[in-house]
Amino acid sequence: MTYGRLVLRNLSRHPLRSLFTTLSIALSIFLVCAVLSLPSALAAILDKAVSNTRITVHHEAGLTYLLPASYVNKVRGVPGVAAVNHFTWFGGIYDEPKNMFPNFGIDPDTVADMWPDYKIDPAALRRFRAVRNAALVGEQTMRKFGWKVGQMITLRGTAFPVNLTFEIVGMIPAASGNPVVLWFHHKYLEESLQPRPGWPFSGFPFVGMVWVQVDRPEHVERVMRDIDALFHNSEAETAAETEKSFFQNFMSSYQGFIRVILGVGFLVVAAVVLIAANTSAMGVRERIPEIAVLKSLGFRRRPILTVLLCESMLQGLVGGAVGAAGAFFLFRALAAAGKTGGLGPLLGPLGSFYMSPATAMQGLAIALVVGFVSGIVPAWNGARLNVIDALRRLF
Amino acid sequence: MLVPVTYSTRSLLVRRWTSIFTAGGIGLVVAVTILLAGLVGGLQRMLVGTGDPDNLVVLRKGATNDGSSFLTREAVQIVRALSGIATGADGRPLVSPEIINQPFIRTREGGRENVLVRGIEPVAFQVHRDVRLVEGRMLQPKLGEVVVGKGVALRHDGAHVGGRLSFGRRTWTVVGVFDGGGTAFESEIWADLSDVQDDARRPSGCSGIRLRVAPGADRQALIDRIAADARVTLEAKPETVYYEEQADAANSLYVLVLVLAVIMATGATFGALNTMYAAVAGRTAEIGTLRALGFSRTAILLSFLSESLLLAAGGFVGGVVLGVVAMWAVNTLLQGVAFSMMTFSVATVLLQPSTTGVLLGLLFAVAIGGLGGLAPAWRASRLRVVDALHRA
Numbered sequence: 001m002t003y004g005r006l007v008l009r010n011l012s013r014h015p016l017r018s019l020f021t022t023l024s025i026a027l028s029i030f031l032v033c034a035v036l037s038l039p040s041a042l043a044a045i046l047d048k049a050v051s052n053t054r055i056t057v058h059h060e061a062g063l064t065y066l067l068p069a070s071y072v073n074k075v076r077g078v079p080g081v082a083a084v085n086h087f088t089w090f091g092g093i094y095d096e097p098k099n100m101f102p103n104f105g106i107d108p109d110t111v112a113d114m115w116p117d118y119k120i121d122p123a124a125l126r127r128f129r130a131v132r133n134a135a136l137v138g139e140q141t142m143r144k145f146g147w148k149v150g151q152m153i154t155l156r157g158t159a160f161p162v163n164l165t166f167e168i169v170g171m172i173p174a175a176s177g178n179p180v181v182l183w184f185h186h187k188y189l190e191e192s193l194q195p196r197p198g199w200p201f202s203g204f205p206f207v208g209m210v211w212v213q214v215d216r217p218e219h220v221e222r223v224m225r226d227i228d229a230l231f232h233n234s235e236a237e238t239a240a241e242t243e244k245s246f247f248q249n250f251m252s253s254y255q256g257f258i259r260v261i262l263g264v265g266f267l268v269v270a271a272v273v274l275i276a277a278n279t280s281a282m283g284v285r286e287r288i289p290e291i292a293v294l295k296s297l298g299f300r301r302r303p304i305l306t307v308l309l310c311e312s313m314l315q316g317l318v319g320g321a322v323g324a325a326g327a328f329f330l331f332r333a334l335a336a337a338g339k340t341g342g343l344g345p346l347l348g349p350l351g352s353f354y355m356s357p358a359t360a361m362q363g364l365a366i367a368l369v370v371g372f373v374s375g376i377v378p379a380w381n382g383a384r385l386n387v388i389d390a391l392r393r394l395f
Numbered sequence: 396m397l398v399p400v401t402y403s404t405r406s407l408l409v410r411r412w413t414s415i416f417t418a419g420g421i422g423l424v425v426a427v428t429i430l431l432a433g434l435v436g437g438l439q440r441m442l443v444g445t446g447d448p449d450n451l452v453v454l455r456k457g458a459t460n461d462g463s464s465f466l467t468r469e470a471v472q473i474v475r476a477l478s479g480i481a482t483g484a485d486g487r488p489l490v491s492p493e494i495i496n497q498p499f500i501r502t503r504e505g506g507r508e509n510v511l512v513r514g515i516e517p518v519a520f521q522v523h524r525d526v527r528l529v530e531g532r533m534l535q536p537k538l539g540e541v542v543v544g545k546g547v548a549l550r551h552d553g554a555h556v557g558g559r560l561s562f563g564r565r566t567w568t569v570v571g572v573f574d575g576g577g578t579a580f581e582s583e584i585w586a587d588l589s590d591v592q593d594d595a596r597r598p599s600g601c602s603g604i605r606l607r608v609a610p611g612a613d614r615q616a617l618i619d620r621i622a623a624d625a626r627v628t629l630e631a632k633p634e635t636v637y638y639e640e641q642a643d644a645a646n647s648l649y650v651l652v653l654v655l656a657v658i659m660a661t662g663a664t665f666g667a668l669n670t671m672y673a674a675v676a677g678r679t680a681e682i683g684t685l686r687a688l689g690f691s692r693t694a695i696l697l698s699f700l701s702e703s704l705l706l707a708a709g710g711f712v713g714g715v716v717l718g719v720v721a722m723w724a725v726n727t728l729l730q731g732v733a734f735s736m737m738t739f740s741v742a743t744v745l746l747q748p749s750t751t752g753v754l755l756g757l758l759f760a761v762a763i764g765g766l767g768g769l770a771p772a773w774r775a776s777r778l779r780v781v782d783a784l785h786r787a
Contacts, residue, residue: 017672020665027662031655061563062498062509064462065595097459098643158463161455161628196628252506256733260434260725264427268659271423275666278416282673 003303007310010283018315021279025319025367026326028272033327033363035265037355039258040362042251046244047177051117052217053082056246057227058209060237063089066206067236072107075210078226080219083113086207088186092155092164094145101141103155104208105186108134114213118178124149124170133188135166140179142171155182160204162192212240269366276374280312284378291382292390301383308379309372316371317364324363331355398690398698403705406674417670418710420663421763425714425756426721427659431652432752433722434732437744442642445578446635447524449481451614453604453621456628460641461495461603462511468599470627477620479612483521489607491515491522494588496595498562503552508733508741510547510562511583514591514601522605525578531556531571536587542571544581546743549730560584563594579638582742605634660759667767671703675775682775683783696776703768704761711760715753722746 011018057075059065069086076084088105108129111120120136128134137147147153147168154165166184173179190204214223224240231238241249284291294304332355407414453474458464471492480488494514499507513519517533520526534540541560548554553561558569567586575581592598608614614633621631675682682695690698725732731743 014672017669020669024662024665027658027665031658034655061594062496064497064509065563091463093459097640100459156457158457158459161457161465163457249507252502252508256729256731259729260430260732263721264431264655267423267427267430271420271427271659272662274416274420274423275663275669278413278420278666279669281416282413282669286673286677 003307003310006307007314010287010307010311011314014283017279017282021276022315022319022322024275025272025316025370026323028268028370029320029323029363029367030327031268032265032366033324033355033359034331035261035268036359036362037327037331038261040356040359042254042258046247046251050177050242050244050247051115051213052242052244053214053220054114054243055212055214055220055224055227055240056209056243057212057238057240058246060239063208065236066208067210067238069205069207071231071236071238072207072210074230075212075227078223078230080215080223080226081212082215083110083213085110085114085211086186086209087211088189088204088206088208089159090155090157090164090184090189091159092157092182094153094155099145100158101180101182103182103184105189106183108185111136111183114211115176118176119173120176121170127169128183131167131169132185133164133166134169135182135184136170136172137168137183138172138176138179138181139174141182142168160189160193161196162189164189164192210238269370273370273374276312276315276370277377280308280375281378283311284308284382287382288385288390291385292387295385295387296391305379305383308382309375312375312379313368313371316367316369316374320364320367320370323367324360327363328355328357328360396690396694398685398694400701403698403702406678406702407705407709410674410677413670413673414706414709417666418706418713420666421707421710421760422712422714422717424656424659424663424759424763425711426718428652428656428756428759429715429718429748429752430721430725430746431655432755433718433746433748434744435649435652436749436752437731437747438648438734439642440577440747441579441742441744442638443635444576444638445525445580446633446638447607448633448635449608449610449614450522450634451604451606451608451618451621451631452634452637453606453629453631454602456622456630458603460637461493462497464603465597466492466601466603466627466629468601470629471601471604473624473627474604474606474621474629477617479609479617479620481607481609481612483518487518489518489522491519491605492588492601493519493603493605494591494595494597494600495602496563496591498594500551500560500562503550510741512541512562512591513580513583513585514588514595515585516588519585519605522607523575523580525576526573526580528571529574531569534570534585534587537589538587539565539567539590540570541567541584541586542573543569543585544583545572545574546581546731547584548572550733550743554584563591565594577745579742656755656759660763664763664767667703667706667763668770670706671699671768671771672774674702675699675771678775679778679783682778683780686778686780687784692776695778696772699772699775700765700768703772704764707760707764707767710763711757714756714760718752718756719748722748 059067072084072086075081085107090103090105092103093100111128112125124136128136149168149170151168152165153168154163156163164184172181186207193201193204195202212223214220220242227240228238291304452461454461454464455466471490475488475490480490482488496512496514497509498512500510502508528542531542534542543554551560553559554569556569556572560567560569588601592600608617618631621629685695726745731745733741734744
């Protein structure tokens with residue numbers, strides 16, 4: 001009989017007990033994977049959406065402080081700047097307030113230069129430039145609302161007193177890492193803003209923030225300094241930062257919530273360690289006579305320790321694989337159906353998370369650790385068993 | 396005749412470690428339930444509690460929150476002149492024009508977050524009844540003075556009376572700290588209306604109006620009058636409704652908590668099943684003896700079931716203690732949980748110990764103990780006396 005068979009035989013001695021323990025591990029790992037998806041979704045957004053030559057320029061005081069539209073051309077003149085674009089938050093909602101998603105007025109002419117990594121279909125970009133009320137929509141938002149290219153949609157303005165109707169001309173692929181956004185012509189918004197009761201302004205000579213594509217990575221630091229220096233002591237002082245630092249800052253407000261969720265994940269793991277450790281301790285206790293016999297037959301400590309530890313780790317492995325794979329495929333399916341956005345307004349970009357294979361691997365690794373930690377003390381006690389005492393208890 | 400309860404308690408004590416581990420697993424489920432319910436409860440209390448049923452929120456039609464609304468000075472004058480609005484001691488209507496801005500503020504860790512700054516006139520303190528100064532004095536107009544909510548005072552270094560805060564286009568002097576009675580206002584900085592207008596470069600306008608309905612006046616009639624006024628495009632709603640809408644997201648969070656807790660509790664039930672099956676298997680001879688002494692099958696079943704429920708009760712008590720300690724730690728050591736709200740500014744939520752959380756925890760503990768004990772107890776009660784004693 002090989003050691004492997006011994007492990008399997010031992011586990012199938014109490015099939016119900018092994019099943020319960022494994023299921024309990026599987027459920028916990030399922031939860032842990034769901035919990036870990038939040039921070040790893042953040043990291044994934046950062047990794048995918050971020051280019052090392054793209055920088056953002058916004059008002060030094062905050063994102064609700066607008067920049068004069070003239071800044072766009074001034075930034076364009078800074079040496080090392082390859083392309084410039086800009087965002088203006090429209091705050092449009094589709095049908096109901098809970099369907100809030102990011103939509104921005106932008107410059108349609110420099111999209112390809114600004115976001116070459118987004119791999120937007122060139123034909124869609126041509127149409128985006130040509131049609132005044134054209135919109136490019138992120139893949140996930142398209143699916144969530146069931147929109148099709150060519151469809152006309154109306155967004156109700158919240159930040160501006162106008163409702164805008166757009167023709168969807170193309171999709172921003174999910175692989176861009178920016179799959180929820182809607183882009184449209186800044187000019188279209190500007191022209192629709194005419195004085196009316198309660199809105200004394202005409203036009204809109206501002207932008208929310210400026211995007212800059214720098215020609216080479218080594219110029220990034222200098223370009224950021226030059227831009228801030230350009231507007232120093234002016235009406236609106238700016239803060240330029242890399243795209244990565246911008247997103248990190250934007251998401252740091254979710255840290256408190258993430259900490260609580262991670263804390264909960266830790267408690268889940270602790271609970272399953274207790275449950276699994278209890279089971280393996282019971283297993284060892286019941287088998288004291290057997291282990292004593294094995295030892296008296298000449299088996300040394302190490303193989304006995306290994307066999308006992310393998311039992312709990314095998315349960316961890318199987319439970320972890322079931323739990324991680326279950327979470328992985330469930331979240332994939334939910335993301336494909338576009339249904340993970342239920343917490344949208346509260347969690348912002350986190351509301352639409354999906355689980356990466358790396359997270360599933362982490363879950364599996366945690367399961368193995370659970371198996372090891374829960375098995376090591378009982379296995380150690382089993383292996384160190386004093387043969388004489390144990391056999392005396394038997395006879 | 397029932398098996399004495401001491402048989403169950405002593406049995407639990409004999410296998411001390413197994414009992415502790417199983418109860419510990421149950422306790423962690425209870426603790427997580429209480430903790431998460433506390434988070435959701437705190438969030439809901441903060442948002443729902445912020446609304447005053449006697450107050451109306453007036454925004455530009457179509458705006459979903461005051462962060463995205465804009466009203467002209469003329470609109471404020473028109474609303475001020477409407478009938479059905481309460482008046483203060485000085486005879487002026489309790490109409491508070493307010494402007495919202497969300498500048499960056501430095502955090503202790505060196506990062507930045509959005510803070511909600513509310514530009515107000517002195518009347519705001521009469522309209523918002525829950526808000527009162529607890530330290531320092533009221534701010535003076537046009538001097539760059541601010542009063543800060545208690546939550547802000549906890550999170551930011553300069554936010555104490557006499558301290559200075561940098562946000563927006565200038566540095567501000569903190570002259571007071573206010574208590575908001577646990578409402579969302581506690582995470583806000585209040586400054587002078589015209590100071591914030593200057594800072595936001597939005598001269599002569601505001602974001603919205605909060606007003607107090609006169610006692611005995613018809614609230615709905617006032618709402619209708621505001622909506623029907625042709626000179627302005629405004630819409631009014633009770634403050635309670637406004638904040639309940641903002642709290643909708645917290646409700647979907649409750650579903651998440653329940654799903655999480657149910658999955659975790661299922662895992663713990665498997666743990667309890669293992670323990671109780673092992674207990675039954677290990678005590679076959681005892682069960683046989685009990686039966687031979689004349690205890691009925693039902694007595695055996697109840698005995699093992701109560702043993703499992705006792706185990707769960709121990710877990711429940713431990714879980715409540717752990718949950719309350721964890722809550723206290725989050726509230727005092729971490730100063731609550733920073734939440735990014737609908738308006739993208741950061742609010743601090745203090746976890747709120749709630750009976751709902753404790754009852755949910757109790758429900759889970761009883762379910763785990765009951766479900767985990769039932770099948771093993773059934774097996775114990777079905778043992779045949781002869782077989783059981785034979786094995787002894």
